[in-house]
Amino acid sequence: MDIDIKETIASAISGKAPGLSSLEDVTMAAATLTMAQTCALCILRFLQIPAGPVYLTRSLDAISEALGVELQHPNSNGLSPCPVCLGTLDMALVDKVVGSFKEQEYDASSAAVTVELPKSVYVRHHSMQVHLKSAHPSLNAATPTDLKDVIKYMVCQTLVSEHSIASDADSDMRIEISFAHEESASEHQFLFDRENSSVKTKTFRKRGVHYTTGDSKAAVLSELGACSDKDFISCFACPPPAIAQPATIGSLVLKRAPIFIGGRYLKLERNISQTPFFVGERRVTELSVADVVGEPIKALVRCDSYNLVGSGREDADVRMLGDGRPFYLECTNPRTTIIKPGQIRAIEDQLRSTKSPVQVRRLQMIRPEDTSIIREGEEHKTKHYCALVWFSSPLSQDKLAEINAIGKQGVLLQQKTPIRVLHRRAPLTRERRLLALELEPIEGKFYKLRLESEAGTYIKEFVHGDLGRTVPSLADMAGVTADIIELDVENVSLDFPPALVDGDC
Structure with missing residues (x-):
């Protein structure tokens, strides 16, 4: 490295360092610092040489010659x-x-x-x-x-x-x-042990290790500023x-700041959770959407971990069909952020070609601010469902017509937190609206139920009533016991992420 050390030092002290206004003063200070075993680079610091190329030199000869003293480098053998x-x-x-x-x-x-x-x-x-x-x-x-x-x-x-x-x-x-x-x-502890210290520290022991609180860098610098030279030298x-x-x-x-990849996922089979589902240490579902989608993306961007955030979630035994459910993956500490066109889309193609029960659409990199659409959309989106429903006895044509007439007008529900989720959700009563409802007979006691609802509606509980915790319920409307056999989500009406055009990734 071609550095004029003498010129660097002369330039630094010229009119800038009161009391170090000549090379003689510099040599005097450098000699004192050297006697105290101070390294060459610290000597430069104390001579107020600003951070620059001189600190990167691995040879001390030029610095020693410029200062007129024998120097040592940090940790010299x-x-x-x-x-x-x-x-x-x-x-x-x-x-x-x-x-x-x-x-x-x-x-x-x-x-x-x-x-x-x-x-x-x-x-x-x-x-x-x-x-x-x-x-x-x-x-x-x-x-x-x-x-x-x-x-x-x-x-x-x-x-x-x-x-x-x-x-x-x-x-x-x-x-x-x-x-x-x-x-x-x-x-540094002596600073806080002084009688006139303004900082009170606390020492405690946790799992065999001693910890001290209150002795922050700011506190140390504050105490050093308040400590006279006489008191300091005595300690x-x-x-x-x-x-x-x-x-x-x-x-x-x-x-590195996380990157975000958005898309829409489909679940073509049942018993697939959105994220890994555990009860204690036992995994309940073999597959999760997060695993199927997240692992190939993790390999692509080489991140430490990922977190899938969906626009709501369906139960593991519910299929997600139609155009899929909006979601994004937050990829933590990615090594690769420059993604070539087609690399992300190749993940879609791979899932499709292997006939994975989880498919993705519109997979693409999104901006961090775009993720707010998922959160804000919770208040406005609606969902369309199709369910296979069983009644304890077949419904008459009049009853069927009555239910469908009510369904066209919409139904306002009062839903208490379902029994099945009380262990993890607050016991509240939530008002939810069914925007449309239609019941079609299939055979005997089985019917097809189609409905559109506000986000956050518990559909299973609407069908069977959850021991009277959802009012009204489909069972109430029919006047007989009802239960849900299968449930599919057919549409989540949230436009996220944007539809892809050729060349996007």
Whole structure:
């Protein structure tokens, strides 16, 4: 990397660093920092060199020559890790982060990097500032370059140079780096143990592990600001003491905003649930719509997981016919978001060619804001049903005509929460409207029932009455016992997602 180190340092201190206005002052401060085993990159930070290419150099000769002191790189072999940054500026850690990103093969063009440091870093950073002020009162060194900014710069620039990944704080791709250093984990606690501390922390034990609450980064910085140099020196070593082991990456999270794929599903057979259906640990249905549709989409976009959200749901023993039920899949942390035309449609074709009992139509990528149509549509959509109904005795022509006449006018129902779902639904009375109802005889005691209803109507309970919990019921209208043998949903009147045109995916 072709960098004029001397020019970079001279440019940084020229008129910008009160008390570090000459190379002689810089050399003096650098020597003090070096004596305290501070790494080369932290020395640059304390000299207020802004985050830039100089921090990516892997050779110290030019920096040493520019500063006039012998320098060490973070975690140099045979030397203690830097007592200020705790080794977090080690290029090997940057390589580890970038390597993890490469392994995941995200198709992102940009990324936002966030960094969380051990709380002890802020204490040690303050300690070194106090030490510099004490060793060179005339320098009056200003605020050093932020450690987080340097780490983020090093990671972002490596991503740019090696993978053409731009840095963008608003990117949907996030790289969250959290450093850990067990050796110094409790060093900040003295700030809260002081008699005049304004922060009260609480320590508790859970499952054999000790936790502390109240000692946030903001609280640590607030207490450092309120602590005089005299009080600080009486409680913590200046310069900061050496450490045996460097910090590690305690947590590295690579995550991306979810993508959404919408469509309409059909269930051509019964005993298929919308999502996996368990009672305790026992799976009740062998198949679910979510499994059949979600797994091939998961393989396509390489996401961590998916969640199917339908515009309502039918029972497992109810078929979903017609044009299908609107739904969308939320795909969490997808590696692939650039989908070629036809790739999603190939999933439809695969299900069709294998004669899967679950079929999909209009499968396509949708915008996050489009998902609101599913939620908002719950209030306005209607559904059409066809049911095979049994009565305890055949209905007379007059009774059949009477029921159909009522059905043409619409029926207002009062439905208490069905007994079969009381274990998971609130015990409420809901008002629902049947918009149309028609009963046709088939043979003997069996009839075909067609109806249109508002969303949220319990059709099975309307037929048999649910022990009087749905009023009126079809059984009430007929004056005999009634039950539902089979039920199909034939239409969900919600236009979602948009109909596809050639070339869409």
